[in-house]
Amino acid sequence: MLANYGYTDGSGDYFITIDTDKCNGCGECVTACPAGVLEVLDDDPNDPLREEPVAVVGTNKRNKLKYECNPCKPSIGRPPLPCIEACKAGAISHSW
Numbered sequence: 001m002l003a004n005y006g007y008t009d010g011s012g013d014y015f016i017t018i019d020t021d022k023c024n025g026c027g028e029c030v031t032a033c034p035a036g037v038l039e040v041l042d043d044d045p046n047d048p049l050r051e052e053p054v055a056v057v058g059t060n061k062r063n064k065l066k067y068e069c070n071p072c073k074p075s076i077g078r079p080p081l082p083c084i085e086a087c088k089a090g091a092i093s094h095s096w
């Protein structure tokens, strides 16, 4: 299942999508994120039947992704997003 976190405003789309079918809860994205945006929960709030841990965007970050993720925003000379780089399962995508 695709879990979308974020919003659209007049300046653009600010969404992080986590494919929970690919996520294995390894926590590498949590370690890689410089802003503490991501967490791993033992219980998936979107799927009570899931038995594995799963990554989510923290509830206190969901309405602030434009600002929290801005230091990673792609531009010339910047590396790929750390969260996406860290996820070997390919579970994370960003609207940028």
Ligand code: SF4
Residues within 6 Å of the ligand: 018, 022, 023, 024, 025, 026, 027, 028, 029, 030, 040, 054, 055, 086, 087, 088, 089, 090, 091, 092
């Ligand atoms: S790095 Fe990928 S597989 Fe691991 S917890 Fe984060 S989203 Fe899930």
Ligand code: SF4
Residues within 6 Å of the ligand: 016, 032, 033, 034, 035, 036, 037, 038, 068, 069, 070, 072, 081, 082, 083, 084, 094
């Ligand atoms: S884009 Fe940067 S700040 Fe945003 S979740 Fe990924 S690593 Fe964290």
